[in-house]
Amino acid sequence: DIVMTQTPVSSPVTLGQSASISCRSSQSLVHSSGNTHLSWLQQRPGQPPRLLIYRVSNRFSGVPDRFSGSGAGTDFTLRISKVEAEDVGVYYCMQATQFPWTFGQGTKVEIK
Amino acid sequence: EVQLVESGGDLVQPGGSLRLSCAVSGFSVNYRWMTWVRQAPGRELECLSVIDGGGTTYYTDSVKGRFTISRDSSKNTVFLQMNSLRPDDTAVYYCARGENGMDVWGQGTTVTVSS
Numbered sequence: 001d002i003v004m005t006q007t008p009v010s011s012p013v014t015l016g017q018s019a020s021i022s023c024r025s026s027q028s029l030v031h032s033s034g035n036t037h038l039s040w041l042q043q044r045p046g047q048p049p050r051l052l053i054y055r056v057s058n059r060f061s062g063v064p065d066r067f068s069g070s071g072a073g074t075d076f077t078l079r080i081s082k083v084e085a086e087d088v089g090v091y092y093c094m095q096a097t098q099f100p101w102t103f104g105q106g107t108k109v110e111i112k
Numbered sequence: 113e114v115q116l117v118e119s120g121g122d123l124v125q126p127g128g129s130l131r132l133s134c135a136v137s138g139f140s141v142n143y144r145w146m147t148w149v150r151q152a153p154g155r156e157l158e159c160l161s162v163i164d165g166g167g168t169t170y171y172t173d174s175v176k177g178r179f180t181i182s183r184d185s186s187k188n189t190v191f192l193q194m195n196s197l198r199p200d201d202t203a204v205y206y207c208a209r210g211e212n213g214m215d216v217w218g219q220g221t222t223v224t225v226s227s
Contacts, residue, residue: 037213039212039213039214041157041213041214048206048217048218048219048220049149049157049206049208049214049217050217051212051213051214051215051216051217054212054213054215055212055213058212060212060215092156092157094157094159094213094214096210096213096214099162099170099172100159100170100171100172100173101147101159101162101210102159103156103157103158103159104156105156106156
């Protein structure tokens with residue numbers, strides 16, 4: 001199975017400042033199709049997860065442009081610029097290149 | 113509007129069975145990738161099973177041989193048949209469309225396995 005490792009585990013952020021979350025996979029996420037199936041999801045307290053970013057850097061419909069994704073191969077980053085109160089929650093990276101699809105352990109974003 | 117609504121979660125004894133349903137509106141489940149994901153209390157997400165557009169199914173090792181994913185296009189519903197349930201299957205179970213990662217999620221249904 002591909003292991004997804006996120007850092008940090010917790011990220012206290014001041015409102016209006018930026019936050020970055022790293023995700024490293026135990027093997028390359030480049031699919032035989034040439035696509036890299038790395039997504040980022042947000043889970044607010046008491047809510048189901050919500051897709052933010054797919055295929056490394058594509059923002060899903062309705063996602064604010066303060067969320068951005070980057071990376072390649074085995075190293076990926078989610079950046080949240082100008083953090084707002086509604087951004088509090090747990091963020092997961094997820095790979096769908098190889099089954100079983102696997103998630104990182106999550107990064108909790110909270111306001112300082 | 114695209115919507116997924118899970119049902120069927122319950123309290124069940126170890127060794128028992130449950131069938132979860134995911135009623136879909138806003139798109140057809142035919143030829144679409146659909147998944148079941150669970151989240152145990154305080155834990156991260158775990159993708160249990162996927163059914164791809166052609167009907168091929170995939171299972172993670174922890175549920176292989178016990179859980180079965182299926183879909184009924186006439187009901188526009190995806191199912192997860194769960195047999196031989198164990199206490200560590202206790203979790204919130206989510207249905208999600210498995211495209212662009214997992215782009216649409218239901219609200220989840222709770223399964224508790226306990227005597």
